[in-house]
Amino acid sequence: MRKFFSAFAVSTLLASPVMAANAPAARTPNDIVAAAPAADWKQIAPSDLLVMDLAPGADGKPRRVVIQLIPAPFSQGWVGNIRKLVAARWYDGIAVVRVQDNYVVQWGDPEGENPKKAKPLPAGLERVPEEDYAAKLKTVVGDLGKARDLRSARFDLVFGDGVRKFAKPVMWDRDAYADSTMILDGWPVAMGGRQGEAALAPIGEDQPVFPEKEQRRLWPTHCYGMVGVGRNNSPDTGTGAELYAVIGHAPRQLDRNVAIVGRVISGIENLSALPRGTGDIGFYKSPQERVAIRSVRMGNEVTGLPGYQYLSTDSDSFSAYVDKRANRKDAFYVQPAGGIDVCNVPVPIREVAQ
Amino acid sequence: MRKFFSAFAVSTLLASPVMAANAPAARTPNDIVAAAPAADWKQIAPSDLLVMDLAPGADGKPRRVVIQLIPAPFSQGWVGNIRKLVAARWYDGIAVVRVQDNYVVQWGDPEGENPKKAKPLPAGLERVPEEDYAAKLKTVVGDLGKARDLRSARFDLVFGDGVRKFAKPVMWDRDAYADSTMILDGWPVAMGGRQGEAALAPIGEDQPVFPEKEQRRLWPTHCYGMVGVGRNNSPDTGTGAELYAVIGHAPRQLDRNVAIVGRVISGIENLSALPRGTGDIGFYKSPQERVAIRSVRMGNEVTGLPGYQYLSTDSDSFSAYVDKRANRKDAFYVQPAGGIDVCNVPVPIREVAQ
Numbered sequence: 001m002r003k004f005f006s007a008f009a010v011s012t013l014l015a016s017p018v019m020a021a022n023a024p025a026a027r028t029p030n031d032i033v034a035a036a037p038a039a040d041w042k043q044i045a046p047s048d049l050l051v052m053d054l055a056p057g058a059d060g061k062p063r064r065v066v067i068q069l070i071p072a073p074f075s076q077g078w079v080g081n082i083r084k085l086v087a088a089r090w091y092d093g094i095a096v097v098r099v100q101d102n103y104v105v106q107w108g109d110p111e112g113e114n115p116k117k118a119k120p121l122p123a124g125l126e127r128v129p130e131e132d133y134a135a136k137l138k139t140v141v142g143d144l145g146k147a148r149d150l151r152s153a154r155f156d157l158v159f160g161d162g163v164r165k166f167a168k169p170v171m172w173d174r175d176a177y178a179d180s181t182m183i184l185d186g187w188p189v190a191m192g193g194r195q196g197e198a199a200l201a202p203i204g205e206d207q208p209v210f211p212e213k214e215q216r217r218l219w220p221t222h223c224y225g226m227v228g229v230g231r232n233n234s235p236d237t238g239t240g241a242e243l244y245a246v247i248g249h250a251p252r253q254l255d256r257n258v259a260i261v262g263r264v265i266s267g268i269e270n271l272s273a274l275p276r277g278t279g280d281i282g283f284y285k286s287p288q289e290r291v292a293i294r295s296v297r298m299g300n301e302v303t304g305l306p307g308y309q310y311l312s313t314d315s316d317s318f319s320a321y322v323d324k325r326a327n328r329k330d331a332f333y334v335q336p337a338g339g340i341d342v343c344n345v346p347v348p349i350r351e352v353a354q
Numbered sequence: 355m356r357k358f359f360s361a362f363a364v365s366t367l368l369a370s371p372v373m374a375a376n377a378p379a380a381r382t383p384n385d386i387v388a389a390a391p392a393a394d395w396k397q398i399a400p401s402d403l404l405v406m407d408l409a410p411g412a413d414g415k416p417r418r419v420v421i422q423l424i425p426a427p428f429s430q431g432w433v434g435n436i437r438k439l440v441a442a443r444w445y446d447g448i449a450v451v452r453v454q455d456n457y458v459v460q461w462g463d464p465e466g467e468n469p470k471k472a473k474p475l476p477a478g479l480e481r482v483p484e485e486d487y488a489a490k491l492k493t494v495v496g497d498l499g500k501a502r503d504l505r506s507a508r509f510d511l512v513f514g515d516g517v518r519k520f521a522k523p524v525m526w527d528r529d530a531y532a533d534s535t536m537i538l539d540g541w542p543v544a545m546g547g548r549q550g551e552a553a554l555a556p557i558g559e560d561q562p563v564f565p566e567k568e569q570r571r572l573w574p575t576h577c578y579g580m581v582g583v584g585r586n587n588s589p590d591t592g593t594g595a596e597l598y599a600v601i602g603h604a605p606r607q608l609d610r611n612v613a614i615v616g617r618v619i620s621g622i623e624n625l626s627a628l629p630r631g632t633g634d635i636g637f638y639k640s641p642q643e644r645v646a647i648r649s650v651r652m653g654n655e656v657t658g659l660p661g662y663q664y665l666s667t668d669s670d671s672f673s674a675y676v677d678k679r680a681n682r683k684d685a686f687y688v689q690p691a692g693g694i695d696v697c698n699v700p701v702p703i704r705e706v707a708q
Contacts, residue, residue: 058412101623102578102700130688175529176680176693224456224603233685249578249603249697253682256689269455269630276623326530328607331587334484335610339530341695343603346456 028330029321033348036317041309041350042186044068049299049308050086050262054096054270055292063291066266066299066308067227067245070187073135073159074220075259077128078229081240082261083298088122090241091296096274100282102248105271106230107293108241121241130235133256134217136160137191157184157218168313168322170342177252181221181342183322186310187263188221188342190255220260223250223343227262247272250343265308265349311348321348382684383675387702390671395663395704396540398422403653403662404440404616408450408624409646417645420620420653420662421581421599424541427489427513428574429613431482432583435594436615437652442476444595445650450628454636456602459625460584461647462595475595484589487610488571490514491545511538511572522667522676524696531606535575535696537676540664541617542575542696544609574614577604577697581616601626604697619662619703665702675702 048071054063069079085091098106111117141156141164158164167182167189175181178190220226227245231238238259245264264271274291277284284290299305311318326340402425408417423433439445452460465471495518496509512518521536521543529535532544574580581599585592592613599618618625628645631638638644653659665672680694 099627101626133689176695176698177691235688252698253679253687253691253694255691257687272455273453273627273629275627325607333607333611334589335487337531337607337609340607341530344530344606 027324028328029324032317032321032324033311036311036315036348040312040315040317042312044265044308044310046299046302046305046307049265049305050082050296051299051302051305052091052296053294055294063270064267065264065270066305067262068265068308069262070220070260071185073161073163073165073218074187075128075132075229075261077126077132078238078240078259078261081125081128082243084122084124085239085241086296086298089295090119090122091293094119094293096271096284096291096293097277098244098281098283099247099271099274099277101276103246103251103282104244105247105274106242106244108230108243110287110290112242121239125239125241127236128238128259133235133259134219135163137216137218159218160215166314168318170322170340170345175341177221177255179216183313183318183342183345183347184218186313186347188223188226188345188347189218190221190252190342191216191218217256219256221250221342222246222252222254222260223263224248224346225264225268226260227264228254229259229261231258245271250341252343265310266351305354306351307354309350309352313347381678382682383678386671386675386678387665390665390669390702394666394669394671396666398619398662398664400653400656400659400661403619403659404436404650405653405656405659406445406650407648409648417624418621419618419624420659421616422619422662423616424574424614425539427515427517427519427572428541429482429486429583429615431480431486432592432594432613432615435479435482436597438476438478439593439595440650440652443649444473444476445647448473448647450625450638450645450647451631452598452635452637453601453625453628453631455630457600457605457636458598459601459628460596460598462584462597464641464644466596475593479593479595481590482592482613487589487613488573489517491570491572513572514569520668522672524676524694524699529695531575531609533570537667537672537696537699537701538572540667540701542577542580542699542701543572544575544606544696545570545572571610573610575604575696576600576606576608576614577617578602578700579618579622580614581618582608583613583615585612599625604695606697619664620705659708660705661708663704663706667701 048069050067050069052065052067054065056062069082094107094109096105096107097110098104109119111119136159137157138160139158141158155167156164157167165185167184170181170183170188175190179192181188181190183189222228224246227243229238229240230242230244235257240261243261245268247268275289276282277289279285311321322340322345325345327336327338329336402423404421404423406419406421408419410416423436448461448463450459450461451464452458463473465473490513491511492514493512494509495512509521510518511521519539521538524535524537524542529544533546535542535544537543576582578600581597583592583594584596584598589611594615597615599622601622629643630636631643633639665675676694676699679699681690681692683690
């Protein structure tokens with residue numbers, strides 16, 4: 001049985017000159033995305049979208065933010081709460097209360113900390129435990145492919161709840177925060193928590209299941225645009241009523257400390273270009289500075305919403321896109337980086353007619 | 355002679371439990387900065403500051419951006435050009451022409467690409483070669499300190515031009531973009547370019563000089579707020595007349611492809627919160643959207659400017675600050691990251707009365 005999570009073996013694969021030699025020199029990552037066939041794009045279900053409409057800006061223009069909710073095996077307790085909060089129209093009338101430069105934009109009930117004035121939460125919200133900040137990896141199924149070319153390899157990760165996902169590796173080597181990082185079915189994810197190596201079982205054979213204590217953990221990473229759940233100091237206090245979006249360099253120290261529930265796929269500039277708050281940690285000092293949230297609806301409740309698609313992680317187009325972002329040789333570049341970090345691989349999203 | 359650049363030896367140091375055990379559990383990185391003694395702060399010479407005043411915003415408030423120029427051994431050809439451009443008052447009247455979300459804000463002559471209308475550049479600007487995107491490391495001088503505690507260690511890097519700098523390591527292990535990263539006299543820097551190991555010479559002894567072909571290269575990294583030189587496709591075409599600041603996740607693929615000449619130390623929100631351009635790669639589509647730059651002056655030309663200080667890289671306070679950012683255990687955190695990337699270590703800056 002071949003070893004799978006060996007840092008040595010996989011970093012050799014990543015460094016394979018075969019990958020670079022296959023691509024014409026002048027193509028850019030955008031060229032690859034533009035040329036991707038229709039089959040390489042996956043539809044995002046409108047029922048997995050939050051459509052947040054802010055009050056118009058000084059120019060009177062509408063300000064819409066579209067957020068894709070993260071799928072299983074991640075953060076589903078909080079995602080379920082968010083669906084309930086939308087159904088109860090709880091978010092309608094709350095506000096953006098904090099904009100801290102190079103960090104986060106946060107929205108919630110401005111009176112949330114005042115027991116006498118706080119907006120009552122709907123019944124039935126789940127109190128989600130801290131352990132749900134990461135998912136447990138039960139086993140790995142895969143095929144290393146021919147000629148050690150990572151683009152012909154295929155690994156599926158199987159989680160404790162039976163969810164099975166294809167992972168596109170970004171760095172199997174350790175980065176500063178995790179043992180390895182990947183794009184998992186369109187989402188940036190880190191893995192850690194288990195020293196040593198795990199076995200890779202060939203597709204079609206019975207899979208060994210990692211003993212409970214040795215199960216690795218995987219968690220979504222705090223990349224630009226990711227949306228998380230604000231909370232108080234106790235790690236199970238975040239309901240999903242208070243949310244934030246990352247608007248700066250990835251604050252990966254938050255990974256596994258707060259729940260990531262989604263990411264902004266349209267309209268990030270309606271959050272990231274807001275005036276910075278001048279209060280402590282970027283809170284707006286006066287109510288006048290806050291930006292009202294008119295409504296939050298699920299995508300399937302909004303008429304006229306375009307469709308949204310992401311470039312499938314499983315596709316050769318996506319593999320070529322990651323390789324090209326890591327090894328740019330198009331006209332402007334004189335020195336390809338030779339690598340990339342997981343938060344520097346934005347997953348391509350496009351709008352299509354519904 | 356002890357080996358210095360061995361990834362194994364140094365990662366063992368970084369993982370030393372001694373470092374974590376020394377610090378009280380409840381301190382935050384900000385607590386450490388607030389408690390740093392006056393001697394740990396270094397003054398930034400006003401003659402190394404650019405003071406850029408934008409036209410006031412819609413609210414009539416002044417919009418000032420203060421940029422610290424990078425010191426030798428980095429980018430001094432371009433820095434010299436910038437000093438000449440300020441002396442000629444060339445920047446006065448140009449504009450912010452591009453704001454691309456999660457990437458850069460760029461300013462320059464809006465007619466710069468039109469030979470008939472472009473603002474003439476002052477005489478005497480240097481054409482700086484591509485090789486100056488990185489500095490050559492001539493030798494390393496140091497003391498590993500007691501008990502392998504990295505906080506008692508001291509290494510100086512000596513460059514080809516005789517510049518000698520103390521480096522605070524962030525990751526001696528490879529990150530996605532470089533063999534190692536560090537904060538070098540207050541600046542985030544990456545090192546690469548030489549396989550194998552280099553010798554560490556004890557302080558006071560004659561130093562071995564690396565053979566020319568084996569000299570490592572060090573370069574400043576594209577972290578949030580860093581300022582670089584716009585250019586055309588030929589790598590020596592950037593004069594310093596067109597500049598940009600990073601306003602998103604570190605675009606490290608630009609490292610060694612453009613010259614970094616400084617960083618924003620005050621007023622970044624006057625750039626990062628500007629409306630995003632809706633043209634190609636974030637250019638403003640109409641002249642009305644551009645933000646006029648009224649003037650750019652050296653800090654020593656501006657009356658009433660506060661003094662600026664940075665927390666010295668050499669200080670124990672800085673070491674404790676980096677360790678704490680990498681291993682947060684204060685009230686909010688349930689899972690310390692156990693590491694940090696170089697662009698997630700903002701060097702503390704403070705204002706003081708002049």
